Amino acid sequence: MAASRDIDALIDMMARLPGLGPRSARRAVLQMIRKKELLLMPLADLMHHVAASVRECSNCGNIGSEPLCDICQSNKRATGEICIVEDVADLWAMERAGVFQGRYHVLGGTLSALDAVGPEELRIPRLIDRVGEEHITEVILALNATVDGQTTAHYIADQLDGRVKLTSLAQGVPIGGELDYLDDGTITAALRARKEI
Structure with missing residues (x-):
């Protein structure tokens, strides 16, 4: 089943994150699926937005959405x-x-x-x-x-x-x-x- 393969792929991807093993990833994915409107869809939207906008600060190496991070821009x-x-x-x-x-x-x-x-x-x-x-x-x-x-x-x-x-x-x-x-x-x-x- 294609849907099952997609879910398995999501679990495998989540399991690659630090602190999550296969069992924790499976629990997280099941929880997101159960609360699709509250968790899964907003998470997917945020991940898409972050993937499109995040960049490394050209000065210090921090991450943010601008060429220079907030810390490097701050005169204080x-x-x-x-x-x-x-x-x-x-x-x-x-x-x-x-x-x-x-x-x-x-x-x-x-x-x-x-x-x-x-x-x-x-x-x-x-x-x-x-x-x-x-x-x-x-x-x-x-x-x-x-x-x-x-x-x-x-x-x-x-x-x-x-x-x-x-x-x-x-x-x-x-x-x-x-x-x-x-x-x-x-x-x-x-x-x-x-x-x-």
């Missing part, structure tokens, strides 16, 4: 501080904590020799340019406390050594921890207790 955020994060989920985690009022730079990952990810595959060259263009006085390295995250932090610190004040998140971020999974209080404590590199 031009504090001279820039917070470096691995991905957009980390930026959103920092924003959720509400403690940082500067601008961000999303690298798009971390350096990894095993995966052949070098500085050019990330937004590191753009970061170096931004430090001069935006008169940045402090770079906060808010990278995940993983081996690749720390390797990336050291590389960036070497590239910017002597040009700006370099700090990193301090207490509260466990080794191997990822920002997106931390609570707001932990992120706030880590940002406030950052240390110079």
Whole structure:
């Protein structure tokens, strides 16, 4: 049956999302089908709209619907501080904590020799340019406390050594921890207790 194949395909697609396995995806799809008018159709419309309008900020790598994200457009955020994060989920985690009022730079990952990810595959060259263009006085390295995250932090610190004040998140971020999974209080404590590199 064609309808059954479509439903199975939807379940398979949903199961690819982080945090959803086949069973959770099946439950979610069944719930959406049961409440087609309330859930499924509005979700389909929103997904179509987002797919057509979402874009990456040309300055920092955040996502939004304009060429520059709201943070990069805000004059209030031009504090001279820039917070470096691995991905957009980390930026959103920092924003959720509400403690940082500067601008961000999303690298798009971390350096990894095993995966052949070098500085050019990330937004590191753009970061170096931004430090001069935006008169940045402090770079906060808010990278995940993983081996690749720390390797990336050291590389960036070497590239910017002597040009700006370099700090990193301090207490509260466990080794191997990822920002997106931390609570707001932990992120706030880590940002406030950052240390110079």
